[in-house]
Structure formats: structure tokens, C-alpha cells
Amino acid sequence: MSAPVITKVDETPAVTSLRRKDLLGISDMAADEITLVLDTAEAMKEIGSRPIKKVPALRGKTVVNLFFEPSTRTRTSFEIAEKRLSADTLNIAIASSSVVKGETLADTALNLEAMQPDMIVLRHSSSGACHLLSRICRSAIINAGDGMHEHPTQALLDAFTIRERKKRLEGLKVAIVGDLLHSRVLRSNIHLLTKMGADVWVCGPPTLIPTDIRRFGVRATSRVDEAVADADVIMLLRIQLERMEGAFFPSLREYFNVFGMTEARLRLAKPDVIIMHPGPMNRGVEIASEVADGPYSVILDQVANGVAVRMAVLYLLAGGAEHETAA
Amino acid sequence: MKRLLKGGRVIDPVNGIDGVHDVLIDGDRIAAVGRDLPADGASVVEIPGDLVVCPGFIDMHVHLREPGQEHKETVASGTASAVAGGFTAVACMPNTIPVNDNANVTAYILSKATEANLARVHPIGAVSRESKGELLADIAELKGAGCVAITDDGHPVKTALLMRRAMEYAGMFGMPVIEHCEDPSLKGDGVAHEGYMAATLGLRGMPGACEALGVERGILLSELTGSAFHVAHMSARASLRAVRKGKEAGLRVTCEVAPHHFTLTDEALGSPIPYDTNTKMNPPLREAADRDAMLSGIADGSVDVIATDHAPHHYDEKKVEFDRAPFGIVGLETAVPLSLDRLVHSGRIRLPRLVELLSVNPSRILNLAGGSLSIGAPADVTIIAPELRVRIDASRLRSRSKNTPFDGWDLRGGVAATLVGGRPVFVNPEARLAL
Numbered sequence: 001m002s003a004p005v006i007t008k009v010d011e012t013p014a015v016t017s018l019r020r021k022d023l024l025g026i027s028d029m030a031a032d033e034i035t036l037v038l039d040t041a042e043a044m045k046e047i048g049s050r051p052i053k054k055v056p057a058l059r060g061k062t063v064v065n066l067f068f069e070p071s072t073r074t075r076t077s078f079e080i081a082e083k084r085l086s087a088d089t090l091n092i093a094i095a096s097s098s099v100v101k102g103e104t105l106a107d108t109a110l111n112l113e114a115m116q117p118d119m120i121v122l123r124h125s126s127s128g129a130c131h132l133l134s135r136i137c138r139s140a141i142i143n144a145g146d147g148m149h150e151h152p153t154q155a156l157l158d159a160f161t162i163r164e165r166k167k168r169l170e171g172l173k174v175a176i177v178g179d180l181l182h183s184r185v186l187r188s189n190i191h192l193l194t195k196m197g198a199d200v201w202v203c204g205p206p207t208l209i210p211t212d213i214r215r216f217g218v219r220a221t222s223r224v225d226e227a228v229a230d231a232d233v234i235m236l237l238r239i240q241l242e243r244m245e246g247a248f249f250p251s252l253r254e255y256f257n258v259f260g261m262t263e264a265r266l267r268l269a270k271p272d273v274i275i276m277h278p279g280p281m282n283r284g285v286e287i288a289s290e291v292a293d294g295p296y297s298v299i300l301d302q303v304a305n306g307v308a309v310r311m312a313v314l315y316l317l318a319g320g321a322e323h324e325t326a327a
Numbered sequence: 328m329k330r331l332l333k334g335g336r337v338i339d340p341v342n343g344i345d346g347v348h349d350v351l352i353d354g355d356r357i358a359a360v361g362r363d364l365p366a367d368g369a370s371v372v373e374i375p376g377d378l379v380v381c382p383g384f385i386d387m388h389v390h391l392r393e394p395g396q397e398h399k400e401t402v403a404s405g406t407a408s409a410v411a412g413g414f415t416a417v418a419c420m421p422n423t424i425p426v427n428d429n430a431n432v433t434a435y436i437l438s439k440a441t442e443a444n445l446a447r448v449h450p451i452g453a454v455s456r457e458s459k460g461e462l463l464a465d466i467a468e469l470k471g472a473g474c475v476a477i478t479d480d481g482h483p484v485k486t487a488l489l490m491r492r493a494m495e496y497a498g499m500f501g502m503p504v505i506e507h508c509e510d511p512s513l514k515g516d517g518v519a520h521e522g523y524m525a526a527t528l529g530l531r532g533m534p535g536a537c538e539a540l541g542v543e544r545g546i547l548l549s550e551l552t553g554s555a556f557h558v559a560h561m562s563a564r565a566s567l568r569a570v571r572k573g574k575e576a577g578l579r580v581t582c583e584v585a586p587h588h589f590t591l592t593d594e595a596l597g598s599p600i601p602y603d604t605n606t607k608m609n610p611p612l613r614e615a616a617d618r619d620a621m622l623s624g625i626a627d628g629s630v631d632v633i634a635t636d637h638a639p640h641h642y643d644e645k646k647v648e649f650d651r652a653p654f655g656i657v658g659l660e661t662a663v664p665l666s667l668d669r670l671v672h673s674g675r676i677r678l679p680r681l682v683e684l685l686s687v688n689p690s691r692i693l694n695l696a697g698g699s700l701s702i703g704a705p706a707d708v709t710i711i712a713p714e715l716r717v718r719i720d721a722s723r724l725r726s727r728s729k730n731t732p733f734d735g736w737d738l739r740g741g742v743a744a745t746l747v748g749g750r751p752v753f754v755n756p757e758a759r760l761a762l
Contacts, residue, residue, distance in 0.1 A: 027527070106646050126648030127529035128602030135600075147650070149529030184529060210526035211534075 017320030022134045022141040023313055025150035026191035034159070034192060037312050041160050044315070045308035047084060057315050058087035062117040065091045066108075067144070068124045073279055073303065074144050074154075078121050081310035090117070109133045119317065122146070127184075140317045148182050154278050155188035157309040159196065161302050162233055165274050170197035175227040175269075177203045177259060178237025178286050179248075181210050185278045186237060190216045203227035204237075204259065207248040224259050231269040235276040236261055236286045252285050262288045266296065274298045329353050330749060331366055335374030335710070338381050338682050341699035345679055350380055352706040355748035360700050375759055377714050378743050381682045382699050383415025383707030385689040386659060388480075388505075388559055388583060388634035391417070391448070394435055395424025400639040400727045402439035402448060405659070408637070408726035409446040410753040412659040413742035415707035416447035417637075418693060421458065422481040428453035428464040430472035437473055445752050446745075447707070449475045449693060451505065454493045460485025463492060470500045475693045478505035480559060483541050491548050498554035503581070503692055505557045508541025508566065509533075509610070518650045520611040524593040528602065530649065535563030535617060538610050542566040546573040546580050557692055558582035560636045562610040564620035571629050581692050582624075583632035586658060586665040587612065587732070589621045595732060596649075604645040604652035605732040608638065626675045631688040633681075635662045639728030657726045661733050664717045667740025671713065678713070685709075706749035712758045715741035 018033055026034070047055055063082045067075050075091065082089040092112075103111075105124070109132075112120065119140040122130050127147030134141045145151040163169055174193055180186050180202050193200045200218040202209070203226075213220045221227050228234060239255055249255050266273065275287075275297045283289045292299060330352045337348040337360060349364040350357065374380060386409060392400035400408075402419075409417045419436065421427035427436065433450045440448035452469030456462045458479040466477060477497050483506060484490040494504050514533045519525040521532025542558050546569055549556035558570060561582045573580040587608065592615050595606045606612055624630040638655025645652050666685070670676045676684075686709070690698025697707045721734035743758035744751055751762040 104643075104647055124648070126650050128649045131601045132648060147529050148531075187527070187529060211521050211532060212523035212526055215523045216527075 018316040020317070022130070023152055023317060024130045024134060024141065024143050026152045026155050026188045026195070027150065029195070031195045034156070034196065037156055037309065037316060038160050038163060040312035040316055041156070041305070041308045044311035045305065047311070048307060053084050054086060055084065056086045058082065058085035058318055061087045061119065061318060063087045063089050063119045063121060063314065064112055064117045065089060065121045066112070066123070067092065068094045069145070071123055071145070073306070074123065077303070077306040078144060078310050081307050081314055084307070085311055085314055087314070105129060105132060106136055109137055113137050113139060119314065142313060142317065145184055147184065148187070149184050150188045151184040152188050153306070153310050153313055154185050155192040156313065157302055157306040158189055158235065158276060158278070159192050160305045160309050161276065161298055162274070164301070164305070165298060166232060169193065171199065172232040173199045173201065173230055174233040174235060175201045175203060175231040176235045176237065177224060177227060177261065179208045179239050179243060180204045180213065180237065181208045182240070182243070183237045189235065190218055194218065201227045201231070205249050208243070224265060225268055228265055228268045231273055233274055233276060234261060234266070234269060237278070238280065239282055239286045256285055260284070260286060260288060261291050263290050263294070266291060276302060278302070329358070329367070329369035331364060331369040331371045332374050332380055332708070333371050334376060336376070336379045337700070338379055338679050339700040340679050340683050340687050341382070342701060344700070347376070350700060350708065352746070352749040355706055355750070357700050357702055357704045357706050359702060372760070372762055374710065377712065378758065378760070379678060379711045379713060381709045381711060382686045383697050383745070383747065384413050384663070384685040384709045385416045385418070385695065385697060386414045386635050386637065386662065387418040387632060387689040387693055388585070389417040389419050389637040389659065390422065390639065390655070391419040391436070392639060393423065393439060394432065398641050402436060403443040403445070404725065404727040405637070405639070406440065406443045406445035406448060408657070408659040408724065410745040410747065411725045411742070412661070413663045413709045413711060413745055414446055414659060415709060415745055415747045416449060416695065416697060417659070418449040418451050418475060420478065420480045421451055421453040426453050426457045427451070427474070428456050428458065428469070430465070430468045433469060433472035433474055446747060449473070449695065451476045451478055453477065454479045454484050454504065455489060458482065460489060463489070463496060466496055466502070467500065470502060475695065476503045476505050476557070478507065478559065480505065480507045483507050483509045483511065487544055487548065490545065491552060494548055494552040494554035494556065498552060501694060503555035503557045505559050506541060506545045507559050508538050508545060508561075510537050510540040513537040513540065518607060518611070519596060520593045520613040522593055522614045524596050528596055530596070533611060535565050535613060538563045539565035539569055542569045546570070546578060549573070549580055550576070550578050553579070555579040555581070555692070560585050560588065560610055560634070561630070562588045562613050562617060562621070564617045567620050567624045567629060574629065581631040581688070583634040584621045584625060584630050585634060585636045586662045587656060589618060589625060590665050590669050591732065592618045602649040603732060604647065604649055605656055605730050607649060607652050607654055608636070608656055609654035622675055625670060625684065630684070631692065633662065633666055633684045634689065635659055639726050640730050641728060642730070645730050656730050656732060657724060657728055659726065660724050661719055661731060663711060663742050664719070664738035664740050665733070667711070667713050668738040672739050706746060708746040710743040710745070710760070711740065712743040712755070713740045715743070715757060717741040
């Protein structure tokens with residue numbers, strides 16, 4: 001995958017597509033590619049406000065949503081995005097797939113490939129599952145979350161939401177608090193925000209901070225007050241109950257007392273701070289309900305923007321305006 | 328019949344030989360080593376001056392997979408791979424199906440080795456029945472059937488108490504206990520070295536401390552029992568530190584390092600092929616500081632042996648998600664090129680030291696007859712070509728499995744020929760050698 005070649009002819013961008021086959025993660029995306037997605041998403045968001053929310057951009061394209069993990073938000077968001085672009089969509093969830101009969105991921109993918117879809121949106125519990133598919137499939141692979149690795153469209157919609165509110169990403173202090181170790185959302189967000197020049201702080205108990213996290217170009221702390229101080233953006237990550245069994249922390253109650261985002265902690269941040277959460281939320285664990293439902297929360301904006309950002313990704317991977325001209 | 332290997336550099340550290348010599352083989356034994364030996368009716372093989380004649384290399388850590396997993400490897404295919412890689416003997420791990428925890432399995436493996444008639448095969452028996460870590464295997468019976476050591480490789484011996492008993496009991500026969508050093512709770516469901524790469528790729532990690540804990544336990548128990556303890560496939564710098572301290576204290580501890588652990592780091596998990604399951608092994612590829620520690624341990628003598636942990640897996644088993652793939656790579660046919668390229672040509676060690684690592688020391692640790700070109704010793708000879716340019720081609724490996732991360736690598740140094748019991752069992756067509 002090479003970085004896109006952005007050339008300007010008479011100030012008109014000549015390139016309106018992502019010059020890549022797949023979207024596997026943010027880590028190999030260039031800043032101008034990210035900007036292209038975010039700019040395109042703005043136009044896509046407008047489509048969602050029309051009385052007839054449909055454009056023919058992906059007419060005749062087949063998109064398979066292949067989900068090996070339960071997901072409501074992401075799968076629905078992709079499906080709505082695909083439908084608004086007039087793609088033919090197909091959802092395959094693990095319970096109804098042949099994986100339960102012992103078929104390998106590679107064989108499942110090759111069988112789908114034989115039916116000639118144009119894109120496969122993959123959600124899988126194994127990190128690197130999208131890379132495996134990318135190597136064996138002709139279709140474009142869009143990563144909808146792979147294990148603890150990446151969730152690129154989530155990071156893109158987060159960035160879109162931040163940019164919508166703050167008009168920029170560069171120079172903002174973004175504090176990400178929660179289970180950093182197991183979070184693909186964290187990894188994608190770190191890659192994206194550091195590429196775009198934000199000042200990223202991550203915070204959680206030491207048991208849930210990945211090794212060598214500082215090499216990602218972020219500041220890491222277990223003191224939540226330090227992370228939150230003067231923050232422009234606070235992003236909370238889900239704490240899963242089962243982590244208690246792994247002795248990552250003693251109890252949800254103690255987690256909330258030490259790291260939970262309360263109104264009191266919020267006061268340390270900038271007055272116009274925004275609160276984000278990729279969902280699903282555990283109220284009273286990583287976030288107090290008053291914060292989740294309060295005026296600083298943009299959590300539902302994130303969900304709304306998810307559709308626009310995924311439309312942009314689908315559109316750009318399919319060839320963008322170049323494809324439309326050709327068709 | 329008699330065969331005279333005429334010329335070539337002969338390196339036989341046990342006998343203090345390093346120079347241009349002739350080696351006379353009579354039948355399956357070494358008859359003489361010296362300058363300008365008379366042909367005296369022997370068939371003469373001219374050894375070009377750039378080749379090196381060594382006592383046969385011994386890989387003391389190999390998975391031959393037979394019985395039970397013949398789709399991965401058989402004794403025949405594994406020993407074909409061994410001789411092509413310059414090994415005249417291999418010691419095979421007991422994690423077959425069924426486990427080599429009794430004389431029948433040992434006898435079966437040995438019968439297959441006799442049938443194949445390539446490399447010598449020295450089975451290693453299980454410490455515990457079915458390697459379950461509960462009851463001791465019949466160790467005297469295993470010894471009687473031909474096992475040269477015991478291990479529950481694949482897993483550490485379950486408890487310190489069982490390890491203590493195994494050491495005490497095996498010590499009675501002078502057999503070393505070989506340990507896959509690992510603290511299972513710290514390993515958890517780790518699939519990669521715990522570090523920056525695992526964090527980046529979102530893979531569950533296992534830290535070097537996980538291995539070092541097992542090493543420390545073994546060394547302490549070796550001190551307690553007075554028995555020999557051998558650390559298998561050492562990869563972590565903390566493990567090396569523990570081994571050095573044990574050796575300084577005069578304890579009977581030895582260790583081996585695999586070529587992938589002195590060549591690669593966990594960076595290989597990310598490129599050139601992200602999530603390449605041929606970079607997944609246990610212990611995992613570790614960070615640069617660990618790899619560099621292994622290199623320094625090899626150079627300063629702290630590391631006793633280079634062993635491959637040859638672990639064949641069918642491509643179906645490896646063509647899956649990274650965390651679902653089995654651990655292990657094949658190593659028999661890449662070990663000598665990697666060792667010559669990465670250790671000798673890089674200037675870290677000289678050839679005599681390499682011969683110690685590949686022949687003398689494994690022979691000594693396992694109490695085998697090889698490891699030297701002494702008169703009367705088995706005529707197991709490895710002839711290497713240090714300047715041969717080698718390109719690793721996975722599809723052409725003799726092993727039944729092709730799971731190597733070194734496919735396409737260009738390396739300097741290879742194997743010219745392998746003789747077992749005086750009989751050429753492999754001759755590299757690339758080497759100018761008329762055997």
C-alpha cells in the first residue's frame with residue numbers, strides 16, 4: 001500500500017480516491033489520506049439530512065458485512081452507509097455462518113470471493129484477520145475491528161466528531177482513559193491523532209496499559225487528574241467485567257472510584273471539553289451517567305457521524321469520483 | 328570399505344585439530360586424521376580447500392512428529408531434512424501422539440529411523456506419563472530403550488516437586504532433564520513477545536520473565552539435586568543472566584539457542600508480511616535486546632548449543648488467524664546457513680566455536696558417541712562450505728512442512744556433504760565435491 005499521490009492542477013484536487021485496495025488500519029495511512037476521508041465525510045453527512053437519503057455512488061457494487069463478533073452499532077452503521085450509497089449488501093454473522101462447522105476463515109473468505117463481491121467488511125476477534133483476508137482476496141477489505149489491533153473507521157468517526165466541534169485536530173489535548181491494553185479503538189485513535197498533531201494522553205491502571213505505550217508517541221499516566229487536566233477531548237474506553245477475573249483491577253466499584261469520569265473530574269478539563277465514548281458504555285464504571293448524558297457529551301454525535309464516515313470510506317475505496325465517471 | 332577425505336580444513340575441537348588434514352574412514356569408524364595420509368587402497372575424495380570437515384552436527388531439539396502427526400513430518404522426512412541441513416544426528420522430542428513415555432514408542436521411533444537409514448535418531452523420553460505433569464514416566468525403561476534425556480517439552484514440567492523428583496531420578500542414569508522453561512500463569516494465552524510489537528499488532532504478550540522464571544526454577548533444583556539441567560530454546564536475556572550465574576556457581580546447567588532467536592526479532596511479526604504465522608513460535612521472537620543477548624552469549628561461551636527446535640506444521644494449520652496458528656517453524660535446513668552467515672561471517676565467533684555449538688557440546692550433554700573425529704569414533708562427518716551462496720527456498724525443503732520465515736533469504740554459507748557412519752547421505756550438488 002502506498003501513500004496517495006495528491007497533485008494539484010489549477011487548485012483542483014486530481015485525486016479523489018484512496019489509492020489503496022483495503023482499509024486495514026490507520027497505522028499505514030498518511031495524514032492527507034485521513035484528511036481526504038474526513039472531508040469526504042462532510043459531503044456524505046449532508047446526504048443523511050436529505051428527505052431521500054440515497055445516492056447512486058455504489059450502484060451495482062456488492063458489499064459483504066462479515067461479522068464474526070457480535071456488533072450492533074458498527075454493523076448497522078456500515079449497513080446504513082452501504083444502503084445510502086445504493087450498494088447491494090449482505091450480512092453474514094457468525095451464528096449463521098459455516099464457521100461453526102469448522103471451516104477456516106480463509107476458506108470462508110475464498111467461498112465468498114467466488115461470488116464476486118466488491119468489498120468485504122470484516123469484524124473478527126483475531127488481530128490480523130483482515131491482513132489474512134487482504135492477502136487472499138481480490139475484494140477490498142475494510143477492517144471493522146480485528147481483535148485488539150485496530151478499528152480504523154471508529155477512529156475516523158471520532159476524528160470527524162472532534163473536528164466538527166473543535167474545527168481542528170492539531171494541538172488539541174486528547175485524554176483517553178480506560179482499558180488501553182485490550183482496546184483496538186485506542187490503537188487506531190492513537191495512530192490517527194498523533195499523525196494529525198494532537199497531544200495524546202492515555203490513562204488507566206498499569207495492568208491495562210500496553211508495554212512500551214510511549215513508543216506510540218503518547219504520554220501515559222495512571223493519574224487520571226493529570227490526564228484530564230486542561231483536556232480538550234476526553235475519550236473513555238469500555239471496561240469489561242471479565243477483566244476483573246484476570247486480576248487487572250479489584251472491582252468495578254474501585255475502578256470507578258479511581259478512574260471513573262465524574263463531573264468533579266471533568267472540571268479539571270477545559271471548559272469546552274467534549275466527552276466521547278465508542279460504546280457500548282458501562283454507566284457507573286468508566287463513566288458516570290451525569291457525564292454521559294450531560295452537555296459535554298458528544299457520544300450520540302459519534303454514532304451519527306459513523307454513518308457519514310463509513311460512507312466516505314466505502315466511496316473512496318470503490319474509486320471515488322473516478323469510479324463514478326467511469327460508470 | 329575405506330574412504331580418504333583428502334585435504335580441506337579439518338576442525339575437531341576435542342582433539343585440538345584445526346588445519347588442512349586428511350581424514351581416513353574405515354567402514355563406519357574414523358581410522359585416522361593427519362597430514363598427507365597414504366591412500367592405501369582407500370577411495371580418495373578430494374576436498375577443496377574452501378570446505379571444512381567437521382565432526383557430525385547434532386541437533387538436540389527436533390520434533391519428528393511420528394507417531395501420530397505424519398501429515399507434518401515423519402522420521403523419514405525429518406531425517407532427510409536433517410542430513411540436507413548438515414546434521415548427522417537429531418534428538419527428537421517426546422510430544423508425539425502417543426507421547427514417548429514408554430519403551431514401545433521409543434522402539435517404534437528407532438525402527439522408523441533404521442528404516443529411513445539417514446541421520447541417527449536419539450529419542451528423548453517424557454518426564455511424566457503423557458507429559459501430563461502428574462506421575463513420572465518409566466524413566467529406566469525409556470533409558471533402556473534408547474532415550475538419551477527426558478523432557479515434557481511443549482510445556483514446562485508442571486510442578487517444582489515433580490521437576491525435583493525427575494532430576495533426582497534421571498540423575499541416577501546420568502540423563503539430563505531438558506526443560507521448556509515457562510511460567511504458565513505468566514504466559515497466559517500469550518502468542519507473541521510482550522513488547523512494543525505485540526502492543527502495536529494487538530497480540531497477547533508473554534514477557535521474557537515468563538521464561539526466566541522457569542530457568543531460575545530449574546537451576547535452583549539442579550543445585551538441590553546435583554543433576555544436570557538443560558534449558559531448551561532459550562530466548563530471553565533474563566534467562567541468559569540466570570544461566571551465567573548458575574555456571575559461575577559451578578552448577579550443572581547448560582542451554583541452547585535456536586537460529587531464529589539469534590537472527591530475528593519481534594519486528595518480523597509486522598514485516599515483511601504482517602501477522603505471518605511463520606513468525607509465531609514459543610518461546611516467541613523477542614526484542615532486539617534479547618536477540619543481541621543471545622548473540623553475546625553465543626560469542627562468550629555462556630550458550631552451549633545451537634539447536635533448531637525444528638517444529639513442522641502443515642500449511643493448513645498455519646494458514647489461519649495468528650492467534651489460532653500453532654507455535655513453531657522448521658529449522659533443520661536453515662540452521663547451518665544462518666549460523667555461518669549471522670555468527671561466523673559477522674565476526675561474532677570463529678568456526679571452531681561453531682563446531683562446539685553444533686557438535687561437541689550437544690554430544691557431551693546427551694552423552695553421545697559423536698562430537699569428535701577421534702580414532703574409533705563413528706564416522707559421522709559434516710562438510711560445510713562457508714563461502715557457498717545459499718538462497719533459502721521453502722518449497723524445496725526436504726521436510727514435509729515448509730513453515731519457515733526465511734523463505735527467499737540469501738545467506739552466505741551452506742552444507743557441502745553429510746556422512747553418517749562413513750556413508751554419504753547428502754551431497755550438495757552446488758558444492759564441488761565428488762563423493
